[in-house]
Amino acid sequence: MGGDCILCGKCLEVCPLLAATGREELGPRAKADLCALLAGDDSLLRGEDAARLAGLCLGCGRCRKVCSQGVDVPGLVAALRGAHPDFRGWLWKTWLTHARELWAAGSTAARLIPGRWRPEKLGPLLKMLAGLKGGPGLDPFLTPTTFPDTHRGSKVLFFAGCTATHVQRRWLAAALELLDGLGVEVLPGDFGCCGGGLKAAGFAAEAGDMAARNFEVWRAAGRPGVVTLCASCLSGLAAAGEMLSGDEADAWAGALTPLSTLVRSVSFRLSDDAPERVGYHRPCHADAGDSDFLLLREALGERLVAATDKECCGFGGVMRLARPGLGDQVNGRCWERLGVAATVLTGCSACAAQLTATAPDGVRVGHWLEAVG
């Protein structure tokens, strides 16, 4: 994955961590090079230290998309994390694999963290975990008026994801209402976690188990379309498709559908008290066309006053735990870009949690589904 890096530097354009810190050693090229040297057993580098440095990655995947050599830096980082498991990775794993137990009671997840890790260093994380319970959320301001017949009668599986299943039940309700309005029949299916966060944290085997279970659910339902409400879940599910082969891999890739692509054909009415200045945060894992953005641009018109592009929310999965300060620098640039927006919408569970926890005073954040009702 990293042996073919030619050090051209094309990835330097897109790395939000490099942009926020001005530290070249945190850029994708530096990580690919460190990984290549570690693989070659460069005795001048201290393996643990190098691995720790190479592990400081937000996992956004932008560098992978622009690399002419197909180098997968987040993949290399995940492999390093897998080879050097530690407390942070353990926590992440615990968080995701036991989502049901942890999140049923909302912010009780925070209690799992041993006392010595609780102080201010992990403050933002704890605040974020608490934010997962939902916070005040948004008052709906987009009311569906007409539903087209385009999708009426079709049958799909709905992949809600951990956050909507265990914490943000209102997202789930709003999504199911929209699908109902569209006349789409939601088939029963008990999906697990997408495995994306686990894989990035270095737990490839566990992520593989999650994926295998999800594939079984999909096969049992007759391999229908799979609709998702979270950009990172969609990305995690798509990446899991590499475990499949041939026609089934193609069918899986073709089945994955962002909810917003179906909802774009719905007409909305803006309520009288709809916010005047809405911002949109583009998740790092947004689908290629960023269908959430297209939906909101059409529904909100000129009220959509700001949108991020290169900026990451700074969540960064396990890096959030390892070096929260770095994520905060990245987060700061994101809020700079969102500027004057008083309400910020996004389409990713992790981004929504991170932005809710870090929002400036007076700014409200939510999944775009919270705006619908």
Place this chain on the structure above:
Amino acid sequence: MTGYAASLTPAHEAFLNDLFPGDGCVLTREGMNAFATDASQERAMPWAVVRPESREQVAELLRWAHGERMPIYGRARGTGRVGNAVPSLGGVVVSMLRMAGEPVVDADDFVAVVRPGVVTADLQAACAAKGLFYPPDPASVRISTIGGNVATCAGGLRAVKYGVTRDWVLGLETVLPGGRVLRSGGRSHKDVVGLDLTRLMVGSNGRLGLITEIIVKLIPLPETSASVLVGFADLRAALDGARAVFRAGVLPAACEFMDRVTLEAVRLGGEAIPLAASAQAALLFKLDGTQEGVDAEVRHLVKALGPLDPVSVEVGRGEDEGAVWTVRRGISPAAFRIAPDKLAEDISVPRGRVAEAVERAHEIGRGRGLIVLCFGHLGDGNIHVNVMYDGSAAGEAAAAAGAKDEIFRLAVALGGTISGEHGTGLTKASFVAEQLGRDAMGLMDDVRRVFDPRGIMNPGKGW
């Protein structure tokens, strides 16, 4: 060269940690590894890396380095192709990425004042937001910085009409060894007083000082552009075609050519390119200006090419303009379909000798059993010569190196240069004297010593 500091002493470390607190000073090997190399893939580990945020820090650093005779290597994004940023003799790498911030674009003076760590595409975007244009566009424009572009005098596709970085720098603030701050030039678009120290600094590759502020000249942003991809039956017809276009009074913003081997490599990729399958050579023009002006120039250009019987002519406007550039963008990855390794050189020759240079470069390859791809900026006579080889095959690497030497000699013999834009750094350092000659080399060394008497600035590199 002798007498440099031999290593970083504890006192040196204490000084650097004090001047660059927090994460501004890097001393661990794993942290410094990123600064050991650049896009050339040459490699040497520095002794320390520092990240100045102010001119005052740079001045204090160079005062200290001069006293300690500590080698200093300026660096921004490390995207250069010849190893100029590699700390080949050990010493301190100075990362300029935190000398950044929003450029100040002045729409009355038609200048922008910018710090060296700003990415050039970001500078261009800031200018474009005010309807202004900073034209130089090296291929790395989205990843390299204006400071690196100025230090290396970066070129690019648009040089045929707009010139290179040197032609757009009006003024500089440069910190010299010993800590003096030199301000040369300014915001005036004309200035004939004294020797032109600004132009001397541009392209000096960090050998004279560290640039801390840059004033560039701007012009109005062109209203629109169009591009034309033209296929020809052979290379001669293509080069005659370019001549005909210039003689017809059309000055394109870019004039790229691709030879037969290059086109074959791109076609192997299977991507649709808007070019006749029979084309054995191609020209790619970009025209910019007002809508009326561009329309007229496209007409003149197509008419001027008529007598050369092009096998295909594809005009791209608006959203379709990008499609005609697919072929050009596809070259670098395509080259590796020919062979797994390449030596990529960027000789430049007088425009009238391009055909001869390309044909002889092919012959040089054939003579050594290697394939040579030629493409590049025809308008500047700047030819990217890629010698393709398989490093794992016995003798091929040596054959490629031999071909490279011959190609360099060819460029000089034709009245050209061994590098039109990449520079010489480490990878071509040994050839510089052959091109420049003893007298010029001696004078350049004398000039360098005036600025840097102890030779601490980016030592070990060619000019």
